[in-house]
Amino acid sequence: MSKVNSASGALxxxxxxEDHTNERKILAEFVRLSGGGDASIVIITxxxxxxSEVGSRYTEVFTQLGVREVRALxxxxxxxxxxxxxxxxxxxxxxxxxxxxxxxxxTMLLGGTKVDTALHRRNExxxxxxxxxxxxxxxxxxxxxxxxSDTAFRIGIVELSPGMGFIGGVLIDQHFEExxxxxxxxxxxxxxxxxxxxxxxxxxxxxxxxxxxxxLGQGSLTVIDAGGMxxxxxxxxxxxxxxxxxxxxxxxxxxxxxxxxxxxxPLIEADSEVKKAKExxxx
Amino acid sequence: MSKVNSASGALxxxxxxEDHTNERKILAEFVRLSGGGDASIVIITxxxxxxSEVGSRYTEVFTQLGVREVRALxxxxxxxxxxxxxxxxxxxxxxxxxxxxxxxxxTMLLGGTKVDTALHRRNExxxxxxxxxxxxxxxxxxxxxxxxSDTAFRIGIVELSPGMGFIGGVLIDQHFEExxxxxxxxxxxxxxxxxxxxxxxxxxxxxxxxxxxxxLGQGSLTVIDAGGMxxxxxxxxxxxxxxxxxxxxxxxxxxxxxxxxxxxxPLIEADSEVKKAKExxxx
Numbered sequence: 154m155s156k157v158n159s160a161s162g163a164l165x166x167x168x169x170x171e172d173h174t175n176e177r178k179i180l181a182e183f184v185r186l187s188g189g190g191d192a193s194i195v196i197i198t199x200x201x202x203x204x205s206e207v208g209s210r211y212t213e214v215f216t217q218l219g220v221r222e223v224r225a226l227x228x229x230x231x232x233x234x235x236x237x238x239x240x241x242x243x244x245x246x247x248x249x250x251x252x253x254x255x256x257x258x259x260t261m262l263l264g265g266t267k268v269d270t271a272l273h274r275r276n277e278x279x280x281x282x283x284x285x286x287x288x289x290x291x292x293x294x295x296x297x298x299x300x301x302s303d304t305a306f307r308i309g310i311v312e313l314s315p316g317m318g319f320i321g322g323v324l325i326d327q328h329f330e331e332x333x334x335x336x337x338x339x340x341x342x343x344x345x346x347x348x349x350x351x352x353x354x355x356x357x358x359x360x361x362x363x364x365x366x367x368x369l370g371q372g373s374l375t376v377i378d379a380g381g382m383x384x385x386x387x388x389x390x391x392x393x394x395x396x397x398x399x400x401x402x403x404x405x406x407x408x409x410x411x412x413x414x415x416x417x418x419p420l421i422e423a424d425s426e427v428k429k430a431k432e433x434x435x436x
Numbered sequence: 437m438s439k440v441n442s443a444s445g446a447l448x449x450x451x452x453x454e455d456h457t458n459e460r461k462i463l464a465e466f467v468r469l470s471g472g473g474d475a476s477i478v479i480i481t482x483x484x485x486x487x488s489e490v491g492s493r494y495t496e497v498f499t500q501l502g503v504r505e506v507r508a509l510x511x512x513x514x515x516x517x518x519x520x521x522x523x524x525x526x527x528x529x530x531x532x533x534x535x536x537x538x539x540x541x542x543t544m545l546l547g548g549t550k551v552d553t554a555l556h557r558r559n560e561x562x563x564x565x566x567x568x569x570x571x572x573x574x575x576x577x578x579x580x581x582x583x584x585s586d587t588a589f590r591i592g593i594v595e596l597s598p599g600m601g602f603i604g605g606v607l608i609d610q611h612f613e614e615x616x617x618x619x620x621x622x623x624x625x626x627x628x629x630x631x632x633x634x635x636x637x638x639x640x641x642x643x644x645x646x647x648x649x650x651x652l653g654q655g656s657l658t659v660i661d662a663g664g665m666x667x668x669x670x671x672x673x674x675x676x677x678x679x680x681x682x683x684x685x686x687x688x689x690x691x692x693x694x695x696x697x698x699x700x701x702p703l704i705e706a707d708s709e710v711k712k713a714k715e716x717x718x719x
Contacts, residue, residue, distance in 0.1 A: 330616075330619065333616045335618055336688075339688065373678060373680075383702075383704070384702065384704045386690075394690075395656060395691070396656075396688065396690065397656075397689050397690045397693050398688050399687040399702040399704060400685060400687065400702075401685070401686050401687070401688075402683060402684070402685055402686075403684050403685075403686055404681065404682040405619075405622065405679065405680060405681050405682075405684075406680050406682075407669075407678035407679065407680045408678070410680050419666075419667065419683075421667045421682060
């Protein structure tokens with residue numbers, strides 16, 4: 154399902170609009186995983202059209218969070234992602250942060266470059282990768298690139314494309330509750346029931362390690378598992394017909410809850426640590 | 437689960453904003469079930485603050501659909517719903533149409549009155565009952581009366597009240613996709629997993645007969661079945677905590693598809709009539 158193994162660096166996949174100014178829980182966790190004050194963080198702004206502003210903003214936030222070495226890598230053409238200097242930034246980094254924007258800019262400008270190769274190799278050796286919004290969507294092998302969420306549930310409203318492939322077996326959607334994207338993610342997993350749909354609300358993240366997800370932040374993770382789908386009319390749909398699907402399972406998980414991608418199950422029963430942590434916080 | 441039996445009149449439960457001017461498929465089906473041109477239709481406008489306008493509008497539509505006997509019953513105080521003339525209108529009717537507005541106005545002004553009693557008795561004998569929006573929500577034994585749908589998924593956002601009880605075992609939400617109400621319906625069924633959640637999009641209806649639903653109209657019916665829910669943190673939630681729930685089943689059904697409330701299952705395999713009807717329409 155995925156080449157991720159226990160030596161791989163964590164992925165921090167963020168549903169967009171993460172807190173930059175208050176508790177900054179998600180960004181602080183990314184910094185902690187990357188080595189804290191000793192981290193070397195590279196911000197990859199390729200998804201954005203306004204790379205230098207976005208880079209400056211995140212540089213400021215990570216600096217405020219105590220990281221001494223923060224650099225932005227702007228990529229405006231594929232040559233930038235094949236440059237020796239860019240690859241060296243990746244080699245030295247302990248944490249990479251992908252900003253939001255357009256996920257197709259990430260794949261078009263980064264896919265198959267030397268930076269891409271270095272990111273995969275270094276992630277397998279422990280490099281932490283984070284991404285928000287478009288930077289979250291592109292993490293998977295297949296990514297959602299478009300599709301209206303509104304009104305009815307018609308064939309063709311969701312567009313899927315090859316992603317950057319840092320995690321397999323999932324389809325990631327972001328701004329999930331805020332933009333009402335349940336039906337587009339349902340349509341996507343109905344087409345590819347082998348993939349598990351992950352819908353991340355804003356200011357909400359999953360930290361992925363060794364095929365286990367843990368939720369962090371203010372909103373919810375919606376997990377859609379169409380593996381047990383008993384019927385869909387998808388194969389016979391014509392354009393503007395409405396999708397029917399039966400027997401799709403969903404889980405909605407809040408902070409501290411975990412999900413096992415291997416067994417497609419939430420990790421609840423054995424999970425006394427979560428409860429303890431929650432009780433401690435409340436105490 | 438419900439007293440509905442095979443002699444009972446159909447319920448036509450509409451997700452709001454049904455077409456009044458073009459094909460009028462849903463209202464035409466209600467008219468057909470009520471006896472066509474020979475129907476005697478009573479429009480109950482109690483949910484609305486502007487009863488006479490709403491009554492006139494629906495009178496015009498049903499008249500255009502060929503019904504010769506259409507009357508509006510306005511109820512502004514409980515006495516109106518205990519009046520002999522009002523009860524006589526119900527006795528003579530073959531179809532009742534509840535307009536939209538505020539579902540609490542329906543229960544406050546109609547609950548326990550002679551009109552209420554007559555509606556239940558006559559429905560058991562075959563009287564067809566339709567309702568749109570608030571007129572849909574009130575059909576069930578327990579109804580949703582409020583609760584914000586936006587942002588996160590916090591305890592207390594959904595308000596439930598006793599409904600008019602024309603159908604048991606379900607919780608009905610309307611304007612479902614248009615107002616992004618999935619999470620409020622999930623929260624409601626997480627609290628009452630014995631009830632099946634029915635989310636109706638606008639210009640979409642279910643026709644209920646003998647514990648079977650059939651979808652009609654432009655959008656989808658979302659069925660939420662929390663009967664198999666494996667875990668929820670609902671019991672230990674404090675205000676503003678976020679709900680977690682695992683293993684909830686959903687079905688999304690479009691026009692022509694049916695659902696069996698008794699067995700909590702879509703009726704797909706044996707349902708060759710649906711396919712034939714669809715093929716005939718396309719032919």
